[in-house]
Amino acid sequence: MDTPERKQIATTSVSKFEDSPVFNYINNLSPIQPVKSIHTTQTFNSLSFASLPSVFTSPHVSSYKESRFLRRHSVADLSKPDFASENGNKVDTNGGVTGSVSQLQGNSSAPDGNSDSTELPSVHSLSTKEEPQAMKSDSARPDCDQKLPDSVTESGEDPALIEPYVHNKSGNGSAEAEANKQVVSLTEEREATGYDWESLITEGSDLLIFSSPNGSEAIRLVQKPLDLVTGFTSSTLSQIMENDNTNLSKMRIADPIESSGGQQEIEFLSSQAGEAHELKDMDRAIDSLSFPNSSNSMSREITDDEVARYITDDCKPVSNLYRGMRRRCLDFEAAVSRRKNLEDGSTSGSVSTHPEEKMPSVDKQLVPYKSGGVATRCILTGIGLHLNALATASKDAKTLNQEKFSSERQLNLPNSSASCHSPSTGLDPRLTSVVTERDMDPSENGVHNEEDAVRASAYVLAEDFNQNSPKKKRRRLEHAGETESSCKRCNCKKSKCLKLYCECFAAGVYCIEPCSCQDCFNKPIHEDTVLATRKQIESRNPLAFAPKVIRNSDSLPEPGDESNKTPASARHKRGCNCKKSSCLKKYCECYQGGVGCSISCRCEGCKNAFGRKDGSSLLGLETEQEEEEPETNQASAMDDKALHGPEIPNNEEQNPGSAIPSTPLQHCRQLVPLPFSSRSKPLRSSFLNVGSSSGFYTGNKLEKPNILQSQPDPGKNTLPGMEDEMPDILCGNCSPGAGVKTGSPNSKRISPPQSDFGLSPLPRTGRKLILQSIPSFPSLTPQH
DNA sequence: GAGTTTGAAACT
């Protein structure tokens, strides 16, 4: 036990230095490279967490996504069952982590879990194993820290935090043993009383802490959960908090650490106040709840949290809005995941789901957070992760880039095959997409100024291409606004945000403060209602929550689908029915989604810059041509649009796609500029997609980029990878019409989109994401 | 910011 911890610690301390070239050099020289390996492992874990949930939740996962994660999770699930029985949700979360860990380190441990007696030991082993990972996570953090000035304090303190934690564990073995005993007793009592949910709450609190940008906020969040769970502890915490701001700051710092022994750390810090005892008890109790046997369990959880933090905190957790965004997205899926887990009975749960699961209970009680920033906990959920990541990313573009890399890497790792996002349920993609959007957001940190400026410029350029100056202005403004909301905002008055009219609901996210909706039921509080309504809608239309824009091409080159050939790689799921807008305004979903119209469209006078439906129909062409003529200017404009259009769409998609999280971010940003304010919708879809199906496409993502870049040929676009899920969806869409487009001048049009993709290969991932997302939703309904 | 337009979603 000790050794691993120490190693971790060493790694953590080292992490600070890791960035330095000297460190790297030393690492190279020294045979001990394990540190980095650890890194990867952590990322893995983190990834596993994030990605797993979505994967597990969605039945579709089965498909392939064989990505390591899925398999691992499955394995973990097997091993975990026992835990789940006891702790329920909590167990799931832990289990997910443990499972992932066990798998990583050795599935052999998991088997042990089979016997009850062995369960605890197995857990122990897992926890211990995890600790190292947690440590790793810490080490990983350094990267982020470097980037983020604010985080610097954290990074600087990290070691300190770790140390205390270490001391607690290794140094004060006796004390820990006692604490463990107490915890065990507490846990037992709680279990007896059925307070398992408390553990969830506590976890949620942890999450909250992590997510919270400000220590004070974090504290608040923590307090709420605590109160819910254990009233006594909350008071102590609050007091402590009040007593010393420093303590708070420490708390924050500790947060990341908490992963390893957050609670202990808290105690450690709080001890100054003299109230540490109570806090310790609380923490211990919590720990015990989650993992009675091992305090280490916390570390595991923390790791996940840390991962989330990576994404979020690194970015600087500044705005509550972001939190809210995270929350809502997370909550939404989380609820589903939770339910799924509950249905499943359990266990398996992907890590990401865990948090969410926890959250739900918390949300119900805590719901009020919304304004405050509740939501930190949501972070883990696939969507949430993305959102969070984005939010953080937006704050510090630079930091984001690096962080993203780390985070994305993690995500990618899980997926393994697909470097791109697929892994964690599309988290990466989302992140990228989110990032792109968020980048746009001015509200966030000023740090981004440079990047923002660049973005803005790029953005402007894109807009110029796409639209007229006036529109451009609007879009710019919109973009700025959108960026803020990254997630959708609605203004529903009569639908109660429980119908597809509501963009938030349609996107699978909860409404948040920025929304100006009335009588909104699309909130965590009304989770049941939301889910029920969603089921109903899905029952009517299984694809109701699927991304509207699907990248067809690849997917199944069904015979007869000329669509594959269509210039526009993507298509609208159902096609539009525009009559007056000529598919040149955002009224048109195709246009809004940055995709060309297809045969499936019933639009009149289609002039969709991204690709006219006429392609398919000569008649359409004629009519269109006629129409175009009048526009003459427009025609040229169209061409421009076509060129631009593709870009724009790309941008939109790209955003999600930016998925390429790691490096791409930069690219993404550039891409981001893409005007497409519209992306907001596409993004949603992407988000959803990502979250849900992320698993599907790991491979696809890779391919997409290639396609995008390489590709001038639409046919190529349809590559193998893409095919997976979307094909089905696409199939419906796939209409020979696509071919028409290709035939038309579209070729140019087509190419542009591709080029766009080329700009940011990542974006493509977005498409994949979209596809994936579809599965996720379906999964929900089916399960139910 | 208010009002209009538009087309998807929902309903019949």
Place this chain on the structure above:
DNA sequence: CAGTTTCAAACTC
């Protein structure tokens, strides 16, 4: 499945 109504976003002024 088609027609109508409802709804909220997109757009215009």
